[in-house]
Amino acid sequence: MPRTPKGEVSILNKDGMIQLYWRYQGDRKYLSLGLQYDPINIEVAKRRASQIKLDMLSGHFDKTLDRYRSDRPPSEGLGAVELFEKFIEWKAQRVQPRTLDKYRGLVTWLREFFGNRTADEDSATEFLGWLQENMEPITVRERLVLLRAGWKWGLDKELVSSNPWADLHVRKPPKQPTKPFTKDEVRRILEGFENSRYYSYYIDYVRFRFRTGFRSGEINGLRWRHFNSDCSVVWIGESHTHGEFKDTKTGKAREVKLSVSLVGMLRSQLEKLKPDPDELVFPAPKGGPIHEGNFAKRAWKTVLEDAGIEYRKPYNTRHTFISHALEAGMSPMEVAKITGHDVRTLYEDYAGLIKSHPTTPELF
Template sequence: MRISTKKKAPKGTVSVQVFKDRLRLCWSYCRKRYFLYIGLPDSNVNRIVAEQKAKQIAGDMATGNFDSSLKKYKIEYQQYSPTTIPKLFKRFTAEKAKEVSPKTVEKYRATLGYLDRYFGDAGAESINNLKAEDFARHLKEKSLSPNQCKRRLEELKACWNWAIAKNLISPENPWIEVAKRVKVPPKQKPKPFSKEEIGAIEQGFRTDRYYSYYADFVQFLFGTGCRTGEAIGLRWKHLSDNCSTVWIGESVSRRIRKSTKTNRARTISLTPRLQVMLLKRKPTNADPEDLVFRSAGGKVIDDQNFRNRAWIKVLTRIGIEYRKPYTTRHSLISHALDLGMNPVNVAQLTGHDVRTLYENYAGNVNSRSLLPEL
């Protein structure tokens, strides 16, 4: 919003103006005209800074404490080292890589590729709302889905927030509003596996000549509803001596061990069927640090390799419609709700908050609200 300089302000008023795309203050005192250049571009945040300074000057004029040299009113602001947009995002990615999953880092690198090609050596300080909107349009023109566009813009918003907190750039985030405007259409929830399909899949793995060594792993996924990475990272020390309970507080993805997705641990009681399976699987002198489930070569299970080779091939062979291995988790939650389990208890077992459970996983028939018969 630009303030017109033509309208004369009342006596004793300090006006906030825009001059050459920068904010300045203008006022008169003792028949002399004064200007104070703020040195910041016009934005909602910077206007608050300017208005606060304007109130200080107006107050000093009213009380006879005005400093005509203007030294008292000079605004000290950070001088930022120039950096390009791709370099800033690359630094942000390196920082986030310490705490996020390798999958997330891969998404950041994809965004970096778009920034490199579109902005080149453009400086981070050159980005304003208009240029942010142009980049959002560019992403849409590249046939990215609304979800992909929004994710990349949200990453840029997070990058700028991080850089502002580190005093690397000026305190304005041009990505906030443009990220808000991208609307992601609702996505149909995955269809849970039926009880018959679950039984067929488990049996399909047990009788498969190539992938039978994954049968216990698949049974554990269906039986606990845990995340795939949580089952991959399970160690014998996480199970009680008689395998009646399991502690889930770690996850493995791309061979990297970390905390669970929500950074919260949970201990759950296992069914007798799962307990028997685990006791049969447990070595006589099991090393507490050893993994419970391994690949055929005795290594850490690679979730992509498991899905692309074992999971897809077994489901195809037994004639069951493909759904991601993660649907084992959705299936347990859906059947638990169908059986009338308290959603709070289901959330505790699976490591969700109740709202997330309802929004993302309660796709089963019996847990939905039913229309009345009229």
């Protein structure tokens, strides 16, 4: 092996194939390019060697060597599809499997639009416009968040030199909010479940939804061990959605003190059932977690129809709780702590209902 001067990259013939050799921070480095040792490929190898040398000198050397393996000229960086696929591989070690579905779905769109091309500001803007022609604005905004995150990761890993998605935005069209249920409608819904021949089983579940404003998945994933000894405080840190148990939507846990009526309802069930601590508080009639879709299509829809109430999804119990709590003058901070909302989001979405404006006190 010929001695390679410090900072230089040698091009070697290894059994008829091109191999690069150099030293970095005192260690020997080898890279097989998968190319035959011929004049044309040697030119490709020279460009690759120059990129490695430049990166070592500038402090941007990729220790994984991934940047130097591609058949693409190094200066171009990774293609949009290749970069995002690498991001997904990295993300797969850190999120729930189902969370990756939207990431993988986005790869299909990237592949159709970019092929092997890299993404720059112009092509990123065109791609976003193309998505807007084929998706709802809210979906495009969600995909833009993923793209920004992917290229930010790429910047951190020194796989790309810029983030073309960073300054792009999707216009948010005005949307009329769903109407919360009135107090009279809530009363009629609860009476409907309580008196239902087929769905009275769900009465405590529906009461709990209306009186806490928790997310559906948080309630469906509640276990008896999540309550303190007298059921006055509940810990919200687990959720059941799309057939699996996982963290809450925000990834943060919270504790909430419950109203006297809810404590009484839960203690009554606890004394009657004497359940195992790991059992679900609100299981489906045949056991296991309640399936939100089945509950909505059957029990919920039927009771609302029988009560003559305009259909709104079960998730509207959350909107209803928040709306009535704010209208009653409850502090937005307290409501946010109960429901697990980001306070800023709560102010943006419910600004018209927030009445707790501070008043200067009569101090002197």
